[in-house]
Amino acid sequence: MIVLRYVRRVSMERLDRRAFLRRVLGVAGVSALMAACAGGGGATPTPTQAPAATPTAAPAPTPTSAATPTAAAAATPTAAATVSREPIRIGILLTLSGPASPNGEANQRGLRLAFEEAGQAIAGRPFELTIEDSAGQPDQALAKARQLIEQRRVHLLLGITLSNEAAALRDYLHQNQIPTIVTNAALQALTRDPKMRSPYIFRISYANGQYDAPVADYAYNKLGYKRMMGFAADYAAGKEELAAFKARFTKAGGTWVDEIYSPMGTQDFGPYLQRIQQQAGNIDAVFQFHGLSSDAIRLVVQYEEFGLKDQIPLIASGATTDDSILPEMGDAAVGLVSGTVYTASIDRPENKKFVETFRQKYNRVPGQVDYLGYLGGLVARAAIEEVKGNVEDKQALIQAIKGVRIQGPAGEFHIHPESQGPIHNIYICRVAKRGDGTFYNEILETIPNVDDLSF
Known part of the structure; x- marks a missing residue:
C-alpha cells in the first residue's frame, strides 16, 4: 500500500x-x-x-x-x-x-x-x-x-x-x-x-473496439482495402477488438478472409506470419491487436523482418502504435495506420x-x-x-x-x-519519422464524439 x-x-x-x-x-x-x-x-x-x-x-x-x-x-x-x-x-x-x-x-x-x-x-x-x-x-x-x-x-x-x-x-x-x-x-x-x-x-x-471500428471504416473507404484478415492476441480483449473491427469492416462492404490468434508471451511469430504470407494476393491488409505489450513490439519488428511489411500492409490497434513504445519498434513501425483516443502529437x-x-x-x-x-x-x-x-x-x-x-x-x-x-475523439494516425530520428503519430483524420455504444 x-x-x-x-x-x-x-x-x-x-x-x-x-x-x-x-x-x-x-x-x-x-x-x-x-x-x-x-x-x-x-x-x-x-x-x-x-x-x-x-x-x-x-x-x-x-x-x-x-x-x-x-x-x-x-x-x-x-x-x-x-x-x-x-x-x-x-x-x-x-x-x-x-x-x-x-x-x-x-x-x-x-x-x-x-x-x-x-x-x-x-x-x-x-x-x-x-x-x-x-x-x-x-x-x-x-x-x-x-x-x-x-x-x-x-x-x-x-x-x-x-x-x-x-x-x-x-x-x-x-x-x-x-x-x-x-x-x-x-x-x-x-x-x-x-x-x-x-x-x-x-x-x-x-470499450474494446471503440477506437478500432472507425479504423475499419477508414481502411475500407479511404485506403481501399476490400479483403482483410485479423491477427490478435488470444485473450478476451484481443477477441473483442478483432470482432469490432471485423463487424464494421464487413458492414462497410469488405470481405473477411480469416483470423488467427497467438498466445500472450509468444516469442517467435514465424508460424503465424507464414499463415499470413500464404494469403498474399488474396487479401489487401491485416488488422492486428496485441495490446500495449512486448508481444506487439516483437510482432511489428518480426513482420518487417519476415518481408511482409511491404507485401501486405498491417493495420494496427492504437495500443500497438502507442507513443511510449514507438522507439522500441523503430523503423519497423513507420507507415502503420491505427486509431487512438490520444497521441502526443495532437495540436x-x-x-x-x-x-x-x-x-x-x-x-x-x-x-x-x-x-x-x-x-x-x-x-x-x-x-x-x-x-x-x-x-x-x-x-x-x-x-x-x-x-x-x-x-x-x-x-x-x-x-x-x-x-x-x-x-472520445478518435484520431486516425500513421506512424512517421522526424528528421531528428524520433517517431510520432501523424494525424490523418479526426472523428469526433465516438461513444462506446457506436459499434
Missing part, C-alpha cells in the same frame, strides 16, 4: 520527485516509497505503507493543470450542508506487478500528475491517495478493493487495469455503492451491457502543456494509458469541485461525474448518459 497525503503547498515545478516525496511524506518514508515506485519501464514495485503527515485544512489553491476540469450542474449540495474538513480519501487500484504492469504504471503516472496539479486541496479539502497493487489477479483485486473500502473507507475509487479484474469487482462495487472511475479496463459489457452496468461505475478509458494548447509537464516530470513522452490516467484524475477533481467537496453525498457525487465536461489534451471529453462510458 502506498499512501500519499496532499496537505501543504508544494511547488511541483521546483521540486524533483525525491524532494517532493520528502516534503509530503517526511524523510523516514522516502526510501521505502521510492523503492515501491522504482522504475516506470518494467520494474516490479513492492507497495508499502509510507508514513503520512498529519492532515491540515488549507484554502484551495489555484489549479496549474494543463486542462481546466469543469462539471455540468448536477446534484449540487444545499447551502445548509456541512462539509467535512477531513481529507477526501481516494483509492487507486492498479496492476503494478506482473505482465500487465506497464499499463498500471502508465495509468499511475497520469493519475499522480493530475492530483499533484491540484495542489494541497480539492474544493477546499485536503485529500489523500491510497494506491494498491492488484498484480493483475482478479482475486487480489477484490481483496485490495475490500481493504480500500472497508479499512481505508475511501470515498472514491479509480483505476482497474484489466477486464477480468473489472468483471470480478463489479458486483462488490455496486453493492457497496462506491463511486468508481475506470481508467483502463476495456471490458465491453461493463458499460455496453445493460445488465452489467452500475450507476456507481463510470469508464473514461474506452491543442492543452496537449502541448500536458506533454511538456509530463516530460519534465517523467523524462518521457506520454502515451495513451498515461493520458487516460491523467484524464481520470481530471474527471475526479471536476466532480469533487462540483459537489463542493461534499464527497460523503454519494448521489450528488455520481451525478457530478455523469455531468463532467472537460476541455483536455485530446479535446472535449464527457460521459455517455446511458452507458456511463466515455465519449
Whole structure:
C-alpha cells in the first residue's frame, strides 16, 4: 500500500520527485516509497505503507493543470450542508506487478500528475491517495478493493487495469455503492451491457473496439482495402477488438478472409506470419491487436523482418502504435495506420502543456494509458469541485461525474448518459519519422464524439 497525503503547498515545478516525496511524506518514508515506485519501464514495485503527515485544512489553491476540469450542474449540495474538513480519501487500484504492469504504471503516472496539479486541496479539502497493487489477479483485486473500502473507507475509487479484474469487482462495487472511475479496463459489457452496468461505475478509458471500428471504416473507404484478415492476441480483449473491427469492416462492404490468434508471451511469430504470407494476393491488409505489450513490439519488428511489411500492409490497434513504445519498434513501425483516443502529437494548447509537464516530470513522452490516467484524475477533481467537496453525498457525487465536461489534451471529453462510458475523439494516425530520428503519430483524420455504444 502506498499512501500519499496532499496537505501543504508544494511547488511541483521546483521540486524533483525525491524532494517532493520528502516534503509530503517526511524523510523516514522516502526510501521505502521510492523503492515501491522504482522504475516506470518494467520494474516490479513492492507497495508499502509510507508514513503520512498529519492532515491540515488549507484554502484551495489555484489549479496549474494543463486542462481546466469543469462539471455540468448536477446534484449540487444545499447551502445548509456541512462539509467535512477531513481529507477526501481516494483509492487507486492498479496492476503494478506482473505482465500487465506497464499499463498500471502508465495509468499511475497520469493519475499522480493530475492530483499533484491540484495542489494541497480539492474544493477546499485536503485529500489523500491510497494506491494498491492488484498484480493483475482478479482475486487480489477484490481483496485490495475490500481493504480500500472497508479499512481505508475511501470515498472514491479509480483505476482497474484489466477486464477480468473489472468483471470480478463489479458486483462488490455496486453493492457497496462506491463511486468508481475506470481508467483502463476495456471490458465491453461493463458499460455496453445493460445488465452489467452500475450507476456507481463510470469508464473514461474506452470499450474494446471503440477506437478500432472507425479504423475499419477508414481502411475500407479511404485506403481501399476490400479483403482483410485479423491477427490478435488470444485473450478476451484481443477477441473483442478483432470482432469490432471485423463487424464494421464487413458492414462497410469488405470481405473477411480469416483470423488467427497467438498466445500472450509468444516469442517467435514465424508460424503465424507464414499463415499470413500464404494469403498474399488474396487479401489487401491485416488488422492486428496485441495490446500495449512486448508481444506487439516483437510482432511489428518480426513482420518487417519476415518481408511482409511491404507485401501486405498491417493495420494496427492504437495500443500497438502507442507513443511510449514507438522507439522500441523503430523503423519497423513507420507507415502503420491505427486509431487512438490520444497521441502526443495532437495540436491543442492543452496537449502541448500536458506533454511538456509530463516530460519534465517523467523524462518521457506520454502515451495513451498515461493520458487516460491523467484524464481520470481530471474527471475526479471536476466532480469533487462540483459537489463542493461534499464527497460523503454519494448521489450528488455520481451525478457530478455523469455531468463532467472537460476541455483536455485530446479535446472535449464527457460521459455517455446511458452507458456511463466515455465519449472520445478518435484520431486516425500513421506512424512517421522526424528528421531528428524520433517517431510520432501523424494525424490523418479526426472523428469526433465516438461513444462506446457506436459499434
